[in-house]
Amino acid sequence: MQLVLFVLFGLFAVLGGLIVVGNRNPIYSALGLVVALFSISALYVILGAYFVAAVQVIVYAGAIVVLFLFVIMLLNLNDRERLREQFTLRSVIGIVLGLVFVAVTGLTVWAVVHPGTGAAMPLSDVGHTKQVGRLLFSNYLLPFEVTSVILLAGMVGVLVLIRFHGRGHRS
Amino acid sequence: MLFLLIAQLVATLGKIVFLFAFVLTVVPLLVWAERRISAWIQDRKGPNRVGPAGLLQPLADLIKFLSKESFVPERAERFLYNLAPLLMLVPALMVGAVIPWSKPIPPDSWIGYWLSAVDWAPEGIPFQVIDVDIGILYFYALASLGVYGVILAGWAANNKYTLLGGLRASASMVSYELSLGLSVVVVLLMTGTLRINGIVDWQQGAWLVFYQPLACLTFMVTVFAENNRLPFDLAESEQELVGGYHTEYGGIKFALSMLAEYAHMAINSALIASLFFGGWRWFGLEDRLPWWATLLLFIGKALFFMFFFIWVRWTFPRFRFDQVIHLGWKVLLPMTLGNAIATAVALVLVERSGWPLWPVVMAGQVVVVAGAILGSTIQTRRLQARAAAS
Amino acid sequence: MDPTIFRLCMTLSAILFTLGVVGVVVRRNAIVLFMCIELMLNAANLAFVGFARYFGSLDGQLFVFFVMAVAAAEVAIGLAIIVVVFRNRETVHVDEMKSLKQ
Numbered sequence: 068m069q070l071v072l073f074v075l076f077g078l079f080a081v082l083g084g085l086i087v088v089g090n091r092n093p094i095y096s097a098l099g100l101v102v103a104l105f106s107i108s109a110l111y112v113i114l115g116a117y118f119v120a121a122v123q124v125i126v127y128a129g130a131i132v133v134l135f136l137f138v139i140m141l142l143n144l145n146d147r148e149r150l151r152e153q154f155t156l157r158s159v160i161g162i163v164l165g166l167v168f169v170a171v172t173g174l175t176v177w178a179v180v181h182p183g184t185g186a187a188m189p190l191s192d193v194g195h196t197k198q199v200g201r202l203l204f205s206n207y208l209l210p211f212e213v214t215s216v217i218l219l220a221g222m223v224g225v226l227v228l229i230r231f232h233g234r235g236h237r238s
Numbered sequence: 239m240l241f242l243l244i245a246q247l248v249a250t251l252g253k254i255v256f257l258f259a260f261v262l263t264v265v266p267l268l269v270w271a272e273r274r275i276s277a278w279i280q281d282r283k284g285p286n287r288v289g290p291a292g293l294l295q296p297l298a299d300l301i302k303f304l305s306k307e308s309f310v311p312e313r314a315e316r317f318l319y320n321l322a323p324l325l326m327l328v329p330a331l332m333v334g335a336v337i338p339w340s341k342p343i344p345p346d347s348w349i350g351y352w353l354s355a356v357d358w359a360p361e362g363i364p365f366q367v368i369d370v371d372i373g374i375l376y377f378y379a380l381a382s383l384g385v386y387g388v389i390l391a392g393w394a395a396n397n398k399y400t401l402l403g404g405l406r407a408s409a410s411m412v413s414y415e416l417s418l419g420l421s422v423v424v425v426l427l428m429t430g431t432l433r434i435n436g437i438v439d440w441q442q443g444a445w446l447v448f449y450q451p452l453a454c455l456t457f458m459v460t461v462f463a464e465n466n467r468l469p470f471d472l473a474e475s476e477q478e479l480v481g482g483y484h485t486e487y488g489g490i491k492f493a494l495s496m497l498a499e500y501a502h503m504a505i506n507s508a509l510i511a512s513l514f515f516g517g518w519r520w521f522g523l524e525d526r527l528p529w530w531a532t533l534l535l536f537i538g539k540a541l542f543f544m545f546f547f548i549w550v551r552w553t554f555p556r557f558r559f560d561q562v563i564h565l566g567w568k569v570l571l572p573m574t575l576g577n578a579i580a581t582a583v584a585l586v587l588v589e590r591s592g593w594p595l596w597p598v599v600m601a602g603q604v605v606v607v608a609g610a611i612l613g614s615t616i617q618t619r620r621l622q623a624r625a626a627a628s
Numbered sequence: 629m630d631p632t633i634f635r636l637c638m639t640l641s642a643i644l645f646t647l648g649v650v651g652v653v654v655r656r657n658a659i660v661l662f663m664c665i666e667l668m669l670n671a672a673n674l675a676f677v678g679f680a681r682y683f684g685s686l687d688g689q690l691f692v693f694f695v696m697a698v699a700a701a702e703v704a705i706g707l708a709i710i711v712v713v714f715r716n717r718e719t720v721h722v723d724e725m726k727s728l729k730q
Binding site for chain 1: 631632633634635636637638639640642643644645646647648649650651653654655657659660662663664666667670673674677678680681686687689690692693694696697698699700701702703704705707708709710711712714720
């Protein structure tokens with residue numbers, strides 16, 4: 068059952084990724100990204116990471132992709148940019164190298180992982196979110212604080228970019 | 239063994255069917271109620287011809303919608319145009335899955351007997367489709383998905399008014415999501431659990447609204463904004479944007495987008511009732527009531543909040559767009575952030591010193607509100623001084 | 629846990645990562661490039677969660693949070709840059725942003 072669901076959502080994720088890469092209209096790329104991210108969140112649920120799954124949907128699908136859509140619509144890119152991308156030698160090389168990478172990684176994983184390796188310890192589902200929180204505020208306190216500084220820096224950076232630039236050119 | 243499995247399956251399916259039945263029953267009633275209540279508030283009569291007191295009006299509307307031509311505007315993105323109304327509806331229905339509708343159905347009731355609940359749920363069958371570990375985050379995640387239907391409906395129709403409606407909606411929804419999340423954080427801090435069942439259980443003695451009126455207020459305001467209901471309905475403001483993001487929709491697709499809007503309203507009302515107003519509990523009385531009475535109690539609470547939604551819509555005028563953004567970022571966000579910090583500090587104080595919970599938590603909120611009032615007064619003074627200087 | 633799921637998880641992660649890389653190499657629209665980078669980050673996250681499950685520890689899941697936070701900051705800044713560039717040059721086509729080369 069788990070396996071079937073995993074394969075199903077995995078296929079959805081790959082489908083979404085293909086839409087991101089393959090579609091010429093950036094709006095559809097963004098929607099493909101939503102499909103991929105949502106399927107990955109479903110995969111997290113199957114892997115027992117409920118809290119990560121929820122945060123995935125909240126942060127990525129709820130905020131980041133909306134930001135993408137917002138910018139695409141604001142710049143009204145869908146008409147002008149549609150037909151400008153061509154299929155070149157570079158693309159062919161990229162795709163071939165990509166296939167090689169997938170093959171190597173896949174073969175390695177299938178060769179190395181045997182039944183019995185790794186910890187069979189199941190993550191208990193009850194209180195799981197609490198454990199994540201406890202770990203976040205004990206062992207990973209410093210990275211957590213650094214992350215908040217990064218977010219602050221990002222916020223300031225965006226304001227500086229948009230604000231001072233706009234003042235110089237618009238008025 | 240197989241029988242028990244089938245019984246569990248039947249129980250789950252029954253709950254899902256109940257959820258759909260609830261939404262599909264309540265939405266036409268809400269449409270009718272909205273028109274009647276708005277008429278009552280504006281001293282008009284409202285629809286009163288079809289059926290008793292106009293109750294069959296939604297049915298007549300439905301027949302009209304179904305018999306209209308289903309068209310797609312020229313140059314619209316056909317696929318997305320057809321998809322968008324569904325994208326609006328699905329998150330609303332999915333949120334309904336985590337709401338506990340009544341107390342667990344006891345094994346000695348007729349449903350429990352019929353499904354032989356004694357064998358697989360001796361505590362009673364929980365009347366909740368899924369009891370996820372992350373209940374309230376699940377709600378928050380799906381609420382943040384609601385924006386897609388609106389933004390895509392606005393963009394796909396290839397009309398500048400719908401696009402403006404969609405962009406306005408996405409901007410205001412993204413802004414208010416932060417305050418919504420922080421209000422939810424306060425609920426988590428108070429109850430110490432993410433499961434909505436646990437939150438309802440916490441309110442056995444007293445509802446959360448008595449401890450956290452500020453969080454309740456901010457939650458309701460942000461839910462109004464997420465829902466695009468009137469003080470915040472800039473997405474569709476009919477006087478400015480013709481009809482907003484669903485201007486180009488007609489027939490059954492328009493009906494679907496309206497269904498989505500009212501389903502959102504119904505489910506969010508049920509959620510407000512469970513988070514802040516005790517869910518199916520009523521100050522301990524629920525222990526003596528049969529399960530179906532608690533179900534009716536809960537639905538009654540939810541109906542009250544649906545009435546409240548309608549009442550607010552026909553009482554307040556619409557904000558300007560800059561006012562909406564100002565309220566979201568400069569008023570609600572600092573207030574909810576302050577409330578989260580104040581509540582956390584209050585809880586630690588209570589834990590360390592053994593002081594009673596209620597006065598400390600309330601004191602924290604009083605400080606936050608006082609700070610907000612002080613801040614806005616200073617801001618207003620400064621703006622006035624600047625206006626006088628220039 | 630079932631090793632098959634772990635194997636599938638890692639393979640899927642590799643596939644998604646590759647899709648992201650190929651997207652960055654092939655596409656020229658700056659916004660789509662950003663989406664492909666997001667795809668790569670997500671592939672890495674999937675690997676983290678898979679390993680967390682495999683080794684039965686939560687550390688992998690915590691790494692995912694940090695990746696997400698950095699991704700959020702990165703997208704905000706990146707999109708701001710794209711908007712600024714678009715205001716100046718009326719394009720988001722990365723091959724046309726080469727004034728430093730000339």
